[in-house]
Amino acid sequence: MAGLFTAKPSRRERDAARERLAKDRAEKIVGNLCAVTRLALEEGRILTTLAYEGTFRATIRSELCLQGWSWQAADDTAQDVVAVVFSILQVKRPDWYEGQPDWTIKRGTLIERTRCANCGHALPEGHTKFCSTPCRRVHGLRLM
Incomplete structure (x- = not known):
């Protein structure tokens, strides 16, 4: 009888199981990262939109790994999220x-x-x- 009433997995647990962010969660993360970058630029805390690239990627990857994602899937997802942020902000990478x-x-x-x-x-x-x-x-x- 005890096995009949198991708790429904949370959205984060479902995301971790399939190693894919839900669309609304990804959009919220992207929106927050865009806002943080714009604010930091306006306040003069950073000189370029690329300044937080490593921090953003490492933070997202770390959070996803703590939620049960494999390192590679978390890193790939973090890279994709940061790429979307840079696309929205129209970031142009410097040449070599x-x-x-x-x-x-x-x-x-x-x-x-x-x-x-x-x-x-x-x-x-x-x-x-x-x-x-x-x-x-x-x-x-x-x-x-």
């Missing part, structure tokens, strides 16, 4: 050149460096990246 430390305006045209890449002091005449040999060496050792 824009992501490099030596930012370029056009392919192959480097912006002139005026500060040492290691310590930030002004570059002496004739130096293009480091102010001294010790700065060059220290920078190289840090990369190893």
